[in-house]
Amino acid sequence: MIGRLNHVAIAVPDLEAACKTYRETLGATVSEPMDQPDHGVTVVFIELPNTKIELLHPLGEGSPIAGFLDKNPSGGMHHVCYEVDDIIAARDRLKEQGARVLGDGEPKTGAHGKPVLFLHPKDFCGTLVELEQA
Ligand code: CO
Numbered sequence: 001m002i003g004r005l006n007h008v009a010i011a012v013p014d015l016e017a018a019c020k021t022y023r024e025t026l027g028a029t030v031s032e033p034m035d036q037p038d039h040g041v042t043v044v045f046i047e048l049p050n051t052k053i054e055l056l057h058p059l060g061e062g063s064p065i066a067g068f069l070d071k072n073p074s075g076g077m078h079h080v081c082y083e084v085d086d087i088i089a090a091r092d093r094l095k096e097q098g099a100r101v102l103g104d105g106e107p108k109t110g111a112h113g114k115p116v117l118f119l120h121p122k123d124f125c126g127t128l129v130e131l132e133q134a
Helices: 015-025 066-071 087-096
Strands: 005-011 034-036 041-047 052-058 076-084 115-119 128-133
Touching: 005 128, 015 041, 015 052, 076 087, 087 115, 087 128
Parallel strands: 005 052, 076 128
Antiparallel strands: 005 076, 034 041, 041 052, 115 128
């Protein structure tokens, strides 16, 4: 059911320092920061030949990654995003198998303007999983 790895998201406490690490130390192509107030994050995209890395930094009050950074003060891998062809079919199949879909279970528009859902980390090997309709 799942297809390509769309991105790996990394929560970072210092966005500028993280951009410098990826741009200068690792020699990657790093975008300008983009505020996504609906998601409570500022995002930087790093384009790799076969996937993307997203650096996430909290934006505003009640950011969904603020708690993660409290527990992981130097940052850490926040989620992986897999592509699916049909997000509703994927959701229904996962729910039938007992997987927990976060929030109200309805897809939201993600960072790339496509429908996304998040799945409970306890059901997926301790990793928060995002599904994106490709
Ligand atoms: Co993501």
